[in-house]
Amino acid sequence: MSGAGERWGEHHRLGPGREFDLVRTMLGRWGDLARGVGDDAAVLDVPAGERLVVSTDASIEDVHFRRGWLSPEEIGWRATTSALSDLAAMAARPLGLVVALAVPDAWRHDVPTLADGIGAAARAGGASIVGGDLTRGRELGITVTVFGSAVTPVGRDGARDGDGVWVTGRLGGPLRALRALLAGAAPGVADRERFARPRARIAEARWLAERGTRALVDVSDGLAADLGHVAAASGVRIVVEGARVPRVPGASLADALASGEEYELALALPANVDEEALAREFAAAYGIALTRVGRVSAPGDSALREAEPRVAVVGDDGDTRVDLPPGHDHFSG
Amino acid sequence: MSGAGERWGEHHRLGPGREFDLVRTMLGRWGDLARGVGDDAAVLDVPAGERLVVSTDASIEDVHFRRGWLSPEEIGWRATTSALSDLAAMAARPLGLVVALAVPDAWRHDVPTLADGIGAAARAGGASIVGGDLTRGRELGITVTVFGSAVTPVGRDGARDGDGVWVTGRLGGPLRALRALLAGAAPGVADRERFARPRARIAEARWLAERGTRALVDVSDGLAADLGHVAAASGVRIVVEGARVPRVPGASLADALASGEEYELALALPANVDEEALAREFAAAYGIALTRVGRVSAPGDSALREAEPRVAVVGDDGDTRVDLPPGHDHFSG
Numbered sequence: 001m002s003g004a005g006e007r008w009g010e011h012h013r014l015g016p017g018r019e020f021d022l023v024r025t026m027l028g029r030w031g032d033l034a035r036g037v038g039d040d041a042a043v044l045d046v047p048a049g050e051r052l053v054v055s056t057d058a059s060i061e062d063v064h065f066r067r068g069w070l071s072p073e074e075i076g077w078r079a080t081t082s083a084l085s086d087l088a089a090m091a092a093r094p095l096g097l098v099v100a101l102a103v104p105d106a107w108r109h110d111v112p113t114l115a116d117g118i119g120a121a122a123r124a125g126g127a128s129i130v131g132g133d134l135t136r137g138r139e140l141g142i143t144v145t146v147f148g149s150a151v152t153p154v155g156r157d158g159a160r161d162g163d164g165v166w167v168t169g170r171l172g173g174p175l176r177a178l179r180a181l182l183a184g185a186a187p188g189v190a191d192r193e194r195f196a197r198p199r200a201r202i203a204e205a206r207w208l209a210e211r212g213t214r215a216l217v218d219v220s221d222g223l224a225a226d227l228g229h230v231a232a233a234s235g236v237r238i239v240v241e242g243a244r245v246p247r248v249p250g251a252s253l254a255d256a257l258a259s260g261e262e263y264e265l266a267l268a269l270p271a272n273v274d275e276e277a278l279a280r281e282f283a284a285a286y287g288i289a290l291t292r293v294g295r296v297s298a299p300g301d302s303a304l305r306e307a308e309p310r311v312a313v314v315g316d317d318g319d320t321r322v323d324l325p326p327g328h329d330h331f332s333g
Numbered sequence: 334m335s336g337a338g339e340r341w342g343e344h345h346r347l348g349p350g351r352e353f354d355l356v357r358t359m360l361g362r363w364g365d366l367a368r369g370v371g372d373d374a375a376v377l378d379v380p381a382g383e384r385l386v387v388s389t390d391a392s393i394e395d396v397h398f399r400r401g402w403l404s405p406e407e408i409g410w411r412a413t414t415s416a417l418s419d420l421a422a423m424a425a426r427p428l429g430l431v432v433a434l435a436v437p438d439a440w441r442h443d444v445p446t447l448a449d450g451i452g453a454a455a456r457a458g459g460a461s462i463v464g465g466d467l468t469r470g471r472e473l474g475i476t477v478t479v480f481g482s483a484v485t486p487v488g489r490d491g492a493r494d495g496d497g498v499w500v501t502g503r504l505g506g507p508l509r510a511l512r513a514l515l516a517g518a519a520p521g522v523a524d525r526e527r528f529a530r531p532r533a534r535i536a537e538a539r540w541l542a543e544r545g546t547r548a549l550v551d552v553s554d555g556l557a558a559d560l561g562h563v564a565a566a567s568g569v570r571i572v573v574e575g576a577r578v579p580r581v582p583g584a585s586l587a588d589a590l591a592s593g594e595e596y597e598l599a600l601a602l603p604a605n606v607d608e609e610a611l612a613r614e615f616a617a618a619y620g621i622a623l624t625r626v627g628r629v630s631a632p633g634d635s636a637l638r639e640a641e642p643r644v645a646v647v648g649d650d651g652d653t654r655v656d657l658p659p660g661h662d663h664f665s666g
């Protein structure tokens with residue numbers, strides 16, 4: 001009637017009732033990961049001298065995922081990782097997160113495993129779960145809001161003429177998995193893993209920030225689109241060398257450029273780094289590739305005419321331009 | 334396809350597309366109130382020496398409101414005020430908020446007025462809108478996550494034996510309005526206003542904290558239930574004098590005890606305050622009542638037997654006990 005929701009910031013000491021039970025179940029699954037619950041709001045401390053970084057991210061059934069594609073545990077993991085990746089994209093360290101869950105009756109029995117996925121992703125990201133809100137809904141909705149901190153958050157607007165443009169990992173897996181799922185086929189194991197179990201590159205982002213990263217973004221819309229965001233924010237153009245874009249086995253260049261929800265990092269670093277040493281050290285530290293895929297080209301560069309897009313992809317012959325994938329707009333889709 | 338949502342933390346410089354247009358429309362309505370958008374996450378500063386206070390609150394169509402009951406502007410106001418009220422309940426000062434909106438096609442044309450309501454409530458609370466996420470949904474969902482700060486947030490666990498228990502405003506309006514709406518009748522103008530246009534008592538809470546408030550909660554579940562939270566967290570019992578509970582015209586004592594989503598404050602203050610002077614100063618500052626409605630009674634107080642609830646309401650004759658309204662549990666309802 002009135003409150004009509006179960007905020008476990010507020011009510012977990014109370015009961016009985018089916019909502020209380022669900023909240024208790026989740027808190028039980030999370031154990032020490034859940035903290036600060038039991039009041040109207042959670043209290044956290046931002047380390048002295050650091051700035052607060054916040055982002056919110058909703059994952060909704062039949063918009064962001066379909067029930068048959070992923071296990072509840074994977075849905076929880078993915079929704080939480082997607083939010084945490086926005087902290088990585090600022091080179092921020094996670095402090096905590098809050099989760100608002102809208103749960104249809106058909107999903108009530110999956111709440112414990114959803115909670116497991118949320119908890120596993122939070123733990124992997126080093127974020128405590130400090131509050132939440134559980135309500136009924138006609139479709140499953142998971143809205144994760146993350147809080148982190150950094151002395152100097154790294155935005156998108158710092159790319160400068162001549163910078164190297166880099167990307168972590170290998171791209172194309174999530175798009176290949178999605179394509180198979182949409183066609184009713186089983187994705188390859190490796191592609192499915194990249195789709196269902198992405199990683200938020202938290203530690204990697206901080207390592208890269210310490211080494212001079214000037215602009216940083218996570219690959220959520222596809223490398224071409226996300227580099228477009230960097231280029232627009234920085235007022236530059238970016239030339240990607242197609243042959244250098246790291247791809248998972250079987251992925252075309254177009255796949256690698258368009259594949260979203262990768263949660264890899266794309267970044268601009270000054271040109272004066274030792275490229276081989278940097279890639280070697282990164283791979284040794286994190287077990288994934290760090291690859292220079294292109295360069296920043298300032299506006300007015302004669303190689304790029306005014307009418308061209310902010311991101312150009314140069315083919316193997318050094319001249320062919322590859323068509324860029326369009327941005328997506330799911331209200332139109 | 335991939336990203337399948339429009340985070341205006343990320344994309345508002347881009348376009349075209351129907352989602353971009355909706356986000357631009359909202360940002361246009363908010364003007365200077367929206368800030369820090371245009372990156373993966375927003376960056377805020379918590380004042381030195383203050384702690385971060387966070388809470389998340391979801392408002393979902395047909396769970397928290399029905400379309401015919403409220404205008405879109407009121408729905409936006411109410412969802413945002415509900416979240417901000419959790420900062421008031423900690424005596425925290427709002428820093429900012431993020432909004433995740435799930436919008437069905439039937440609501441798309443209402444997004445500008447929803448945004449007006451969200452913006453008006455944020456402005457009233459002194460919170461900037463620092464990010465958000467716009468997605469499709471089968472039902473309208475507004476998840477507002479608020480960030481505030483306080484040197485010493487006031488929790489629920491500080492009530493002590495002998496403290497006075499106080500409440501702001503007059504209670505019962507939202508329940509009376511809801512009862513009328515559920516019966517298909519038009520609520521009274523004043524009751525409807527309390528239901529549709531609640532206020533988050535931000536400034537009031539800080540004023541009260543400065544005057545020694547030891548435990549604080551907002552009245553979201555109903556005074557009896559919310560005082561129950563304070564009593565449980567503080568390990569005390571609370572005796573409410575029924576005749577002292579301030580009610581709106583027409584409300585019974587039971588109404589005033591059960592009415593939720595009031596967003597008034599309930600609090601415990603040491604007994605040594607000058608009660609008349611405090612109420613007078615508060616009314617002069619904020620134009621609403623501050624009323625002592627009862628006292629904290631420590632566990633073991635002989636006036637309260639072990640089997641009794643943590644909150645007892647004593648009737649006009651000083652002896653009659655009033656039945657307490659049950660907590661609500663909308664999954665069971």
